[in-house]
Each structure stands twice: as structure tokens, then as C-alpha cells.
Amino acid sequence: MKSPALILIGCVAFSMSSLMMASAVVADPKPQASFHWFDYQGQDPVFAEPLAKGEYQNPMAAGFFPDPSITRKGDDYYIAVSSFAYTPGLPILHSRDLVNWQLIGHALNRSSQTEFSGLQISRGIFAPTLRYHDGLFYLITTAVDSGGNFIITAEDPAGPWSDPVWLPEIDGIDPDIFFDDDGRVYITHNGPPPDEPLYEGHRAIWLWEYDPETQTVLPESRKLIVNGGVDLSKQPIWIEAPHLFRHQGWYYLLCAEGGTGYNHSAVMFRTRSLDKPFEPYSGNPILTQRDLEIDRPDPVTTAGHADFVQLPDGQWWAIFLATRAYQQTYYNTGRESFLLPVNWQNGWPHILPAGEPVPYRPDTPRGLPQVPVTEPLTGNFSWRDNFDGKALNVHWNLLREFDRSWLNLDQQRLLLQAKSAGLDSMAQPAFVARRQQHMHFTASTALSLPEEGMSAGIAAFQNESYHFYLGVRADTEGYQVFLERAGDGEPEQVASQQIQPSSEPVRLKVEGKPGQIKFLYSIGSGDWHSLGGKQDGKLLSTEVAGGFVGTMLGLHARLETGE
Structure with a gap:
């Protein structure tokens, strides 16, 4: 047995060794980037003229706000939209007048709810349904490749939201939850057809009864209510996004049909009883833009995937996704949220007559005085973050994971700890981004010259395979500004320029317009x-890059020599 003296000496030696190791760790942390501010300016000509009295601006949520679902609590209106593999997930928008919307939070903000690690950016959270019932908000949606269908609830839509109740019996996407007048609850969703698919895009809509007490669907209640779409003989594709509601003794089923591209539409079915078949409306589709000239100016395209809300005075309004395209079928801003009134004719709802374009400036809802918001989501606005808050602004998004240990707000700076994962990685890179919400825009930042062994800069990101990165890094000759481009392959450096060390920050800027994008740099307040x-710029369009998201603009830090 060792003597007490030897034990003490050993403990002291161990403690000194531990302190030296800890000091080494502290003395050699991973390098980090220091960003001073981020500025975004929207400059779309279609938004340039002031709104006339009594008009509102479409889209009412510009940029990547797809698959909108709407609900009302009293005089407040709330929307949830898809977020795919971005975190936090499921953005929640709020309005008092249906036309001025503000992002107030996210329903998914922690890893105990779900995880998107390793997913491509267009997987993850697909179309949600948001409903308010009996004092509680319900969100039902699909986590594709990361758990399936689930329900979460909250008393306040700004959060916090519960952990998910998973619904493993439901095979498919785009679930809807409907609270009937008799207290029964139903879930409808897109799923496989009852037999082998007859053609590519052949899907079906299924109905289940849901027991909120046990938080399970009733297996024996499963029922096919739409096979293929409005007319199976015409081989309709991708019937999806069902929303079930009741009006004047009828059950109405609102669905999307035709795929989320140029042939997208909204179609309607109804029945007197959920025990009887649904009949399709002879006037379908009730919304589409596929029957207009493809080369029209300032086109709104791909309209569909709608949801309805009823106002206190009985008015009905529809929100839906659509896109603002250039060169006929290209769009970089993703699928956006639009608003139009619903007119009832002969017991059927109508959103837009056939052959009529979605208007950019319709009349505002009757009886709802406009209530402006502090951070608008449409029109030509400016947005700046000086990083002077205690938490990251709600408009910033991360990729795949909820981990934020690598970022920090300190003394009016955003500090990003560099990671080895680049923007082409399926891991979580050190990247924070906000939406591109305009076809004509500038986005800029200022950063301190980065430490050796890393790069830092600004990025325009569509997905892992399609993005640009304008970065700064140290090299043997001082510092280098470089531009990387990824287009369906390994990122490649397309340009670089040596710059001299300076105590002044480096400014970086992205300038975009339809089909074109430019990257600029400046030392301090010098010339660009x-x-x-x-x-x-088409490299960042959905037409080229594929997927379901829009371009994001943000800040990135990357290790250049590995970890």
C-alpha cells in the first residue's frame, strides 16, 4: 500500500497534469470567424410602386415559405409552412389582418422533437396542417426519412411546442387534422394507392379517425376517399395536401393535384357524410396557372396547395403556394405564400377563374383594418442584423441539426467556430442563413480577417450540390479572397484575389437579379x-438544382486544414 505522502504527491502530479492538459485545450481552440453585421436589401420592380389604399401585396410571405396552412384564434391568424431539413423547423407566422405577416417562431426547436442529421436539404419536414381547437394549437406533419408522421401541440403558437406524438400506422405525407362538430377527430393524408400504382405519380387520399385521448388512430377506421385524383381515367398525378372542413352541411376536401411544378393546381371534392364517397367538382381545378401563356411578363406560376380560413363575419380566404418565375420556368426564391378570397357558387368554393392570373395587388379583406408589422415578409424592405441581441434573430436558419454550440453572440459580433464540414457536406456546416425573398437583391456582411487554417465569408445556398461561397482565408502571401461554385459536382474555385493584411474588416457582397449573380469585396470602406x-444565377434555381427549397443567403466558416 502506498504511503499518504506518496498518494498526495501523485494527486498533485495528476492535478498539475490535468491543468496543463486543460490549458492546452483552452490555448488551442478551433479558430472562429467574427462577423460584424449582415445586411439584406430587396429591390424587386414588381414591388416598387406604393400600394394604393385598400390593396395588399402578393405574395404576402415572399421567399421560401411553402405549403402554407392557416388557422384562426379570435382576431389572430397563424400560418405554418414547410421547412424540410432546416432548423429550427416549422416556421410560424402571425397576422391580425391576413395581409401583414411576421415570423414569430418555430414549432421545432430541439433535438428531442426530431432530427435531420445526414439528410439532403429537401427531405425532413414536408407540408404541415395547423389548427386551433378548444384552447390548443395542433400541428400535424411528416418528417420524411426521420420518423414519419406526428402531431405536436401548444397553447401559444410562438412556443413552446410539445414533443411529437408519432403515428406509425400512417404511410404517406401531408397529413391533415379535422375536428368535427360531434367531437370526433379525423386525419387525412396522401398515401400509396390501394393496389399497385397504375402510372408514375398515381397516389391516393386516405381517411382515419383519431382518438385524442389515447393519441392514436383507430386502425379499423382507415378508408380510401380519393384514388388518383379528380378523374383516374386521365391519370392525374400527385394528389396530395388534403384539408378537410365542413360548411353548410357538406364535408369538403381540398387537395393539390398535378405535382408542385408548372401543372400544379388546387381541386375540390365534397360529400354529405364521411361514410359516403366524395364527388369531385365539375369545375375543377379551382386554382391553377397552367392554362396561361408561359411567356407572360412577371408570371406567377405553380399555384396550388391551398388552405382555407373563415373570418368572424363569414368571409372565406385561401392561402396557397406559388412562385414568381423568370425566363418562363426558373425561380430562385422558392415556393412562396399567396392570399386570395374564396367565393362560393352553387355550393362550391372558387379561388380564381380559369385563365386569370394571380394578382399581385388585390383588395384587402373587408372589415379588417391593416396592422403593420416590424419585420415585413413582402414588398421591398431592408433587413439588417447588427448582432446586438442576446439570441440569434428568428430569421436565421441552420442546416440539419439543432446544435448551436459552435456559434455565439458577443460584443455585437456573431462568432462562428469553423468546422471541417463544407456547404457540400451532409453534416452540419458552420452556416447560418436567411431567405432570399426578392428576385433583385443585395446581401452583404463585414468580417474580421480570419485566423490561419480557416476561411469565412458569405454564401448563396440552394442545396448541397448547388451553391456559391465568397470567402476569405490566410495564405503564404497574406490573405486571399476567393469564390467557389458548386454545380452538381465538387465545389471548384472559379476566382481569387490577393489582399493585404488590414486592421479594417473585409466587406463581402452578393448582388442578384433574375438569372445572374455577382460577388464583390472591399477592404474597410474602400471601393467594391x-x-x-x-x-x-440559374444555378440556384429549382429548375436546375431540383428539390423543394429556396435560395438562402448567409454566413459560413470552414476549416481549411482539417480538424
């Missing part, structure tokens, strides 16, 4: 210099 010239 272009790097790489005009780049093909």
Missing part, C-alpha cells in the same frame, strides 16, 4: 471590387 464577374 468584383470577383469572378457575372455568374449564372
Whole structure:
């Protein structure tokens, strides 16, 4: 047995060793980038003229706000939209007048709810349904490749929201929850057809009864209510996004049909009883833009995937997704949220007559005085973050994971700890981003010259395979500004320029317009210099990059020598 003296000496030696190791860890942390501010400016000509009295601006939520679902509590209106593999997930928007909306939070903000690790950006959270019933808000949605269908609830839609109640019996996407007048609750959703698919895009809509007490669906209640779409003989594709509601003794089923591209539409079915078949409306679709000239100016395209809300005075309004395209079928801003009134004719709802374009400036809802918001989601606005808050602004998004241990707000700076994962990685890179909400825009930032072994800068990101990165890094000659482009392959450097060390921050800027994007840099308050010239902005469009998201603009830090 060792003597007490030897034990004490050993403990002291161990403690000194531990302190030295801890000091080494503290003395050699991973390098971090220091960003001073981020500025975004929207400059779309279609938004340029002031609104006339009594008008509102479409889209009412510009940029990547797809698959909107709406509900009302008293005089307050709330929307939930898809978020795919971005975190936090399920953005929640709020309005008092249906036309001025503000992002107030997210329903998914922690890993105990769900995880998107390793997913492509267009997987994760698909179309949600948001409903208010008996003092509680309900959100039902699908976590594709990360758990399936689930329900979460909250007393306040700004949060906090519960952990999920998973629904493993439901095979499919786009679930809807409906509270009937007799107290029974139903779930409808897109799923496989009852037999082998007859053609590509052949899907079906299924109905289940849900027991809120046991938080389970009743297995024996499963029922096919739409097979294929409005007319199976015409081979309709991708019937999805069902929303069930009741009006004047009828059950109405609102669905999307035709795929989420140019042939997208909204179609309607109804029945007197959920025990009887649904009949399709002879005037379908009640919303589409596929029957207009494809080369029209300032087109709104891909309209569909709608949801309804009824106002206290009985008015009905529809929100739906659509896109603002250039060169016929290209769009970088993702699928946006639009608003139009619903007119009832012969017991059927109508959103837009056939052949009529979605208006950019319709009349506001009757009887709802406009209530402006502090951070608007449409029109030509400016948005700036000086990083002077205690928490990251609600408009910032991360990729895949909820971990934020690598970022910090300190003394009016955003500090990003560099990671080895780049923007092409399926891991979580050190990247924070906000939506591109305009076809014509500038986004800029200022950062301190980064430490050796890392790069830092600004990025325009559509997905893992399609993005641009304008970065700064140290090299043997001082510092280098460089531009990387990824287009369905490994990222490649397309331009670089040596700059001299300076105590002043480096400013970086992205300028975008339809089909074109430019990258510029400046030292301190000096002149702007272009790097790489005009780049093909279509690289960031859904038409080229695929998927279901929109372009995000943000800040990135990356280890250049590995971890």
C-alpha cells in the first residue's frame, strides 16, 4: 500500500497534469470567424410602386415559405409552412389582418422533437396542417426519412411546442387534422394507392379517425376517399395536401393535384357524410396557372396547395403556394405564400377563374383594418442584423441539426467556430442563413480577417450540390479572397484575389437579379471590387438544382486544414 505522502504527491502530479492538459485545450481552440453585421436589401420592380389604399401585396410571405396552412384564434391568424431539413423547423407566422405577416417562431426547436442529421436539404419536414381547437394549437406533419408522421401541440403558437406524438400506422405525407362538430377527430393524408400504382405519380387520399385521448388512430377506421385524383381515367398525378372542413352541411376536401411544378393546381371534392364517397367538382381545378401563356411578363406560376380560413363575419380566404418565375420556368426564391378570397357558387368554393392570373395587388379583406408589422415578409424592405441581441434573430436558419454550440453572440459580433464540414457536406456546416425573398437583391456582411487554417465569408445556398461561397482565408502571401461554385459536382474555385493584411474588416457582397449573380469585396470602406464577374444565377434555381427549397443567403466558416 502506498504511503499518504506518496498518494498526495501523485494527486498533485495528476492535478498539475490535468491543468496543463486543460490549458492546452483552452490555448488551442478551433479558430472562429467574427462577423460584424449582415445586411439584406430587396429591390424587386414588381414591388416598387406604393400600394394604393385598400390593396395588399402578393405574395404576402415572399421567399421560401411553402405549403402554407392557416388557422384562426379570435382576431389572430397563424400560418405554418414547410421547412424540410432546416432548423429550427416549422416556421410560424402571425397576422391580425391576413395581409401583414411576421415570423414569430418555430414549432421545432430541439433535438428531442426530431432530427435531420445526414439528410439532403429537401427531405425532413414536408407540408404541415395547423389548427386551433378548444384552447390548443395542433400541428400535424411528416418528417420524411426521420420518423414519419406526428402531431405536436401548444397553447401559444410562438412556443413552446410539445414533443411529437408519432403515428406509425400512417404511410404517406401531408397529413391533415379535422375536428368535427360531434367531437370526433379525423386525419387525412396522401398515401400509396390501394393496389399497385397504375402510372408514375398515381397516389391516393386516405381517411382515419383519431382518438385524442389515447393519441392514436383507430386502425379499423382507415378508408380510401380519393384514388388518383379528380378523374383516374386521365391519370392525374400527385394528389396530395388534403384539408378537410365542413360548411353548410357538406364535408369538403381540398387537395393539390398535378405535382408542385408548372401543372400544379388546387381541386375540390365534397360529400354529405364521411361514410359516403366524395364527388369531385365539375369545375375543377379551382386554382391553377397552367392554362396561361408561359411567356407572360412577371408570371406567377405553380399555384396550388391551398388552405382555407373563415373570418368572424363569414368571409372565406385561401392561402396557397406559388412562385414568381423568370425566363418562363426558373425561380430562385422558392415556393412562396399567396392570399386570395374564396367565393362560393352553387355550393362550391372558387379561388380564381380559369385563365386569370394571380394578382399581385388585390383588395384587402373587408372589415379588417391593416396592422403593420416590424419585420415585413413582402414588398421591398431592408433587413439588417447588427448582432446586438442576446439570441440569434428568428430569421436565421441552420442546416440539419439543432446544435448551436459552435456559434455565439458577443460584443455585437456573431462568432462562428469553423468546422471541417463544407456547404457540400451532409453534416452540419458552420452556416447560418436567411431567405432570399426578392428576385433583385443585395446581401452583404463585414468580417474580421480570419485566423490561419480557416476561411469565412458569405454564401448563396440552394442545396448541397448547388451553391456559391465568397470567402476569405490566410495564405503564404497574406490573405486571399476567393469564390467557389458548386454545380452538381465538387465545389471548384472559379476566382481569387490577393489582399493585404488590414486592421479594417473585409466587406463581402452578393448582388442578384433574375438569372445572374455577382460577388464583390472591399477592404474597410474602400471601393467594391468584383470577383469572378457575372455568374449564372440559374444555378440556384429549382429548375436546375431540383428539390423543394429556396435560395438562402448567409454566413459560413470552414476549416481549411482539417480538424
